Amino acid sequence: AALLPVASSAQEAVDAIIAEFTGGAEMGAEGLTLTTPEIAENGNTVPVEVDAPGAASILVLASGNPTPKVATFTFGPMAGAQFASTRIRLAGTQDVVAIAKMQDGSFVRASREVKVTIGGCGG
Amino acid sequence: MVDTATPRVRVPRDATAGEIIEIKTLISHDMESGQRRNGDGDLIPRSIINRFTCDFNGQNVIDVAMEPAISTNPFFEFMAIVPESGTFVFTWYDDDGDVYTDSKDITVT
Numbered sequence: 001a002a003l004l005p006v007a008s009s010a011q012e013a014v015d016a017i018i019a020e021f022t023g024g025a026e027m028g029a030e031g032l033t034l035t036t037p038e039i040a041e042n043g044n045t046v047p048v049e050v051d052a053p054g055a056a057s058i059l060v061l062a063s064g065n066p067t068p069k070v071a072t073f074t075f076g077p078m079a080g081a082q083f084a085s086t087r088i089r090l091a092g093t094q095d096v097v098a099i100a101k102m103q104d105g106s107f108v109r110a111s112r113e114v115k116v117t118i119g120g121c122g123g
Numbered sequence: 124m125v126d127t128a129t130p131r132v133r134v135p136r137d138a139t140a141g142e143i144i145e146i147k148t149l150i151s152h153d154m155e156s157g158q159r160r161n162g163d164g165d166l167i168p169r170s171i172i173n174r175f176t177c178d179f180n181g182q183n184v185i186d187v188a189m190e191p192a193i194s195t196n197p198f199f200e201f202m203a204i205v206p207e208s209g210t211f212v213f214t215w216y217d218d219d220g221d222v223y224t225d226s227k228d229i230t231v232t
Contacts, residue, residue: 067192
């Protein structure tokens with residue numbers, strides 16, 4: 001296989017997904033809590049939690065995965081909190097990124113590094 | 124995946140009016156990512172649940188767009204507000220067109 005500039009193309013993919021979600025808007029740093037373990041022994045199932053009071057939706061990305069998009073949570077009128085928890089696959093040590101679209105149309109970004117001992121994309 | 128996709132949902136039986144409750148859901152599913160190779164070195168085609176929704180009395184609680192990075196046996200925990208007695212309906216949408224549902228009643232006391 002041809003040698004590809006993996007790092008830069010992966011970053012471009014992440015940037016493109018974020019741009020699609022935010023429309024290129026500025027992102028704040030306050031109001032979104034992203035909770036992950038610091039170290040995940042098994043990348044096949046890593047617990048991730050997002051909490052952003054007043055969010056309309058929250059996008060979660062695994063910046064180092066072959067396909068970075070993980071999930072988009074959209075909250076309806078019966079949501080009791082703009083909170084969600086799930087379990088995700090991480091191919092290796094990388095930053096998990098969450099971006100919340102707030103109900104006023106603004107955006108907030110949070111990111112946390114997760115060190116992965118055994119990768120979870122079966123490569 | 125039809126035979127193995129079994130939903131499990133945990134919702135309180137009752138609540139007070141306006142209470143915010145915690146809901147946990149799990150569905151058994153391989154969530155084949157499309158990244159793995161079989162013994163012959165060929166890619167195993169992607170086959171995942173790509174969307175999950177929860178509604179209460181016809182109004183949405185949460186709607187999740189799911190990608191292959193969601194783990195095997197997708198798990199979600201989230202919060203719902205319960206203004207009145209009613210029914211939570213949970214729906215999972217598979218790549219292969221199958222739809223799996225579960226529902227839970229809750230009584231406002």
